[in-house]
Amino acid sequence: MSSIILITIISLSLIALISAVILYFVAQKFKIVEDPRIDEVQAILPAANCGGCGFAGCRNMAEAIVKATTLEGLYCPVGGAKVMNSAAKILGREAPVTDPRVAVLLCNGTPENRPRTSRYNGASDCRISNNLYIGESDCSYGCLGNGDCVRACAFDAIHMDPTTNLPVIIDDKCVYCGACVKACPRNIIELRKKAKKDKKIYVACSNCDKGGPARKACNAACIGCGKCFKVCEFGAITIEKNLAYIDAIKCTFCRKCVEECPTGAIRELNFPPRKPKVEVQNEAVN
Amino acid sequence: MLKTFPSGGIHPPENKLTSNIPIGYLPVPGNVVIPVSQHIGAPATVIVNKGDYVKTGQLIATGNGFVSSNTHSSVSGKVSKIDTIFDTTGYKQPAVFIDVEGDEWIGTIDRSSNIAREITLSPDEIKKRCFESGIVGLGGATFPSHVKLSVPEGKKCDILIINGVECEPFLTSDHRLMLEKGEEILIGISILMKALKVGRAKIGIENNKPDAIDHLTKLAAGFEGITIHPLKLKYPQGAEKQLIKALINREVPSGHLPLDVGAVVHNVGTAYAVYEAVQKNKPLFERVVTVTGKSLSKPCNYVVRIGTPIGRLIEAAGGMPGDTGKIVSGGPMMGKAVSNLDVPVVKGTSGIVVFSENESERKEPGPCIRCSKCIGVCPLNLQPFLLMKLAELGMFERAEKEKITDCMECGCCSYTCPANRPLLDYIRLGKATVIKLARQRNLK
Numbered sequence: 001m002s003s004i005i006l007i008t009i010i011s012l013s014l015i016a017l018i019s020a021v022i023l024y025f026v027a028q029k030f031k032i033v034e035d036p037r038i039d040e041v042q043a044i045l046p047a048a049n050c051g052g053c054g055f056a057g058c059r060n061m062a063e064a065i066v067k068a069t070t071l072e073g074l075y076c077p078v079g080g081a082k083v084m085n086s087a088a089k090i091l092g093r094e095a096p097v098t099d100p101r102v103a104v105l106l107c108n109g110t111p112e113n114r115p116r117t118s119r120y121n122g123a124s125d126c127r128i129s130n131n132l133y134i135g136e137s138d139c140s141y142g143c144l145g146n147g148d149c150v151r152a153c154a155f156d157a158i159h160m161d162p163t164t165n166l167p168v169i170i171d172d173k174c175v176y177c178g179a180c181v182k183a184c185p186r187n188i189i190e191l192r193k194k195a196k197k198d199k200k201i202y203v204a205c206s207n208c209d210k211g212g213p214a215r216k217a218c219n220a221a222c223i224g225c226g227k228c229f230k231v232c233e234f235g236a237i238t239i240e241k242n243l244a245y246i247d248a249i250k251c252t253f254c255r256k257c258v259e260e261c262p263t264g265a266i267r268e269l270n271f272p273p274r275k276p277k278v279e280v281q282n283e284a285v286n
Numbered sequence: 287m288l289k290t291f292p293s294g295g296i297h298p299p300e301n302k303l304t305s306n307i308p309i310g311y312l313p314v315p316g317n318v319v320i321p322v323s324q325h326i327g328a329p330a331t332v333i334v335n336k337g338d339y340v341k342t343g344q345l346i347a348t349g350n351g352f353v354s355s356n357t358h359s360s361v362s363g364k365v366s367k368i369d370t371i372f373d374t375t376g377y378k379q380p381a382v383f384i385d386v387e388g389d390e391w392i393g394t395i396d397r398s399s400n401i402a403r404e405i406t407l408s409p410d411e412i413k414k415r416c417f418e419s420g421i422v423g424l425g426g427a428t429f430p431s432h433v434k435l436s437v438p439e440g441k442k443c444d445i446l447i448i449n450g451v452e453c454e455p456f457l458t459s460d461h462r463l464m465l466e467k468g469e470e471i472l473i474g475i476s477i478l479m480k481a482l483k484v485g486r487a488k489i490g491i492e493n494n495k496p497d498a499i500d501h502l503t504k505l506a507a508g509f510e511g512i513t514i515h516p517l518k519l520k521y522p523q524g525a526e527k528q529l530i531k532a533l534i535n536r537e538v539p540s541g542h543l544p545l546d547v548g549a550v551v552h553n554v555g556t557a558y559a560v561y562e563a564v565q566k567n568k569p570l571f572e573r574v575v576t577v578t579g580k581s582l583s584k585p586c587n588y589v590v591r592i593g594t595p596i597g598r599l600i601e602a603a604g605g606m607p608g609d610t611g612k613i614v615s616g617g618p619m620m621g622k623a624v625s626n627l628d629v630p631v632v633k634g635t636s637g638i639v640v641f642s643e644n645e646s647e648r649k650e651p652g653p654c655i656r657c658s659k660c661i662g663v664c665p666l667n668l669q670p671f672l673l674m675k676l677a678e679l680g681m682f683e684r685a686e687k688e689k690i691t692d693c694m695e696c697g698c699c700s701y702t703c704p705a706n707r708p709l710l711d712y713i714r715l716g717k718a719t720v721i722k723l724a725r726q727r728n729l730k
Contacts, residue, residue: 117626118626121646122708122711123651123708125712128708128711128714128715132711133622133623134372134377134625140377
């Protein structure tokens, strides 16, 4: 009895010893030398693995940062400049300055603006309804309202507004990772440069149809009339395919285009209330 | 024991409300909208201009290339504009708008009612005539018929299969056509046989149409090589691959065409259109449409000019019921809901089905309980629950390996799911994406 136990112990120990020796030499032979700074950089990154930087995860981003000769083009939207600066410090380099941005929905198709002409009762998924048909309104460009962007957002920055049936983006929570931009089958979410006090002026429409059909489908549609283009002194507005676009970098927030727009497609957000200029003038004339 | 295909399939309530109602003629509407792309393949090119006067049956758009089809005017009148129209999907499509003035047919059409039995054209002439007359598969897929009649070199066709199954609930257009135009259909089949150079044809008809089976069996005695085969009731028996399996017990492999097993399938409606095109020189500009629904006061079968807005059909069937929830163009299983009553009838429109609010309601989906009913009913032996999940999660490469592109979107899985899961919704999305990805890959 005892001999069996003894033999077992000895044979197992022998196997273990031989395996250990083999493993040791194999480990020496196939050793992977990895830059220790990759681990350091990864520790700084937010570990959200959102893919906002364009890499599959934070580890890949860390590898890319360490490998890269310049940090130009590499940016972690979640951690922002702070994380990039400390990553640059580890590598002894300078981080380039990147403007923060924010996701903006280029559609204002609320039920009042855009009458519902049909009802969709299929699976609640924008990709499906986009493949299937035009959507609940007559606009083939606008928001479908099934919330693919909400599900794509890993930072709880988007939620659906039940009264307008449009997604609402919370600027403070948005880290401009771009997940919603990729998720939207109609490509109506744009990452725009973030301005002071979250001020925004943008064309809240994506309809490329001519004026008539666009206006028929939605009261707040951009009809491509070009009034904003003429009034803009800074060349910030371009019109392509019957749709105006305001360049967020050139825009100086003068708000002249907002006043000029006949359909109200240009939205201004987070501005202080306007001075009642028109009324004052009228009184002066009287 | 009646023949059928072996695996999967369902038997939804038949609801053939209009099977005893003879085919009527819908009056020519005041204006028509004729989309130029009513078929699978390259869209046709418009050859008329605004303001032109066109006659009924005149060519208004020519097919581009081999897999394409001609489009003819279905009315006589003035072309008011060439613009876009919302099709069934709600997206825009180029179309020719015509204001009707009288009903003047082009002179080459033989409008006499006597049946022309003698087939004078040669096989090549038949193919040419089919292309010129804009004949496409009238079962719903609208694949250009001349393509199916052209057997490529190296392949052999030994049997023609005629689809008189009409397995979709509600629809009766093929049923009525078989009863009323039986002889013409059989001549059409003889023409198709001549074009394909085959000696035999089998017509498959589901057993819920005993009158059509009897009628055609009697008539077929006078035609060589044509036999009628009653089939067991099972949806989707009208699908090409399922019908081939049921009738001649040959299995079309995944990713292959019926021609690879030596068979060509045509619909009875197509056979009738071929008869008219070849014997009467009449292009395809009208078709039989079933207008039906439990809530309609006068469900009926109509011969309708292509381009008639479907609103007109519903008016003719007794007007739109107040509680309408959904209008489906095509059959209730594979048809598409329309978002607009101005959508025109096209070559592939076999029926218009009106559902009440109650009937069209979709129940709240629950979690998958792994009952595997969807696998059991899938006629193609796919795993719908898995394909749905893969499409939902965006795992399209895996979905491709699981043969998502084999799915013919028959809807058996969604129909049978006890948890009301939107299986087909997601599978359709996955299939479309996989096809798109494969196309991009091939381009590289």
